[in-house]
Amino acid sequence: MTPRALRSLALAVLAFAGTAAGAHNFHMGIADISYNERTGNTEIVHTYTSHDVSTLLANLYGRSFDLGQADSEQPLRRYVEKQFQLAGPDNQRLPLQWIGVKADADSVVIFQEIAGTRLKPGTRIHNLLLIDFLPSQKNTVNLQTDGAIQTLIFDQDHIDQTVR
Helix, strand or coil: CCHHHHHHHHHHHHHHHHCCCCCCCCCEEEEEEEEECCCCEEEEEEEEEHHHHHHHHHHHHCCCCCCCCHHHHHHHHHHHHHHEEEECCCCCECCCEEEEEEECCCEEEEEEEECCCCCCCCCEEEECCCCCCCCCCEEEEEEECCCCCEEEEEECCECEEECC
16 A cells, blocks of 8 residues: 555544544544655654644643634644654654644644655654543554555554664
8 A cells, every 4th residue: 555545544534533423532643754755855744633632732721722723833833842753763853844734623734844864764753642641542653764664553652662
């Protein structure tokens, strides 16, 4: 299955999960990390359920946020940059650049990149996004730097994993 097909499938699952009436019991997120040969950058695209992100921000900041409005991006960015990090094989934190966010009623899509860098084996991924807030949260990371896709699952017992 191609990365685009995997991403489409994941977005369809998230969209379906987001349409469930009321509160939902299944909490998941997905991130695609891939190297773009054309730009020489590693691109990261996170997708989470809008309801979960909105509830998290309201809990953290004590007020409601409209994820489609500009004033919600900075609090979300602070949270993401604290809870999602990459460190190279030398244990040095990699400089993730915030590209932006796109939100609708069902999902929040967050865009980041690392300029001029291809992830190497031994890179450590720290992914605590929503896991610190929702005990049942599971985050899938699909990683493609060279060839085959690596899939990593992050949960309360696995918040740090290493790229093979």
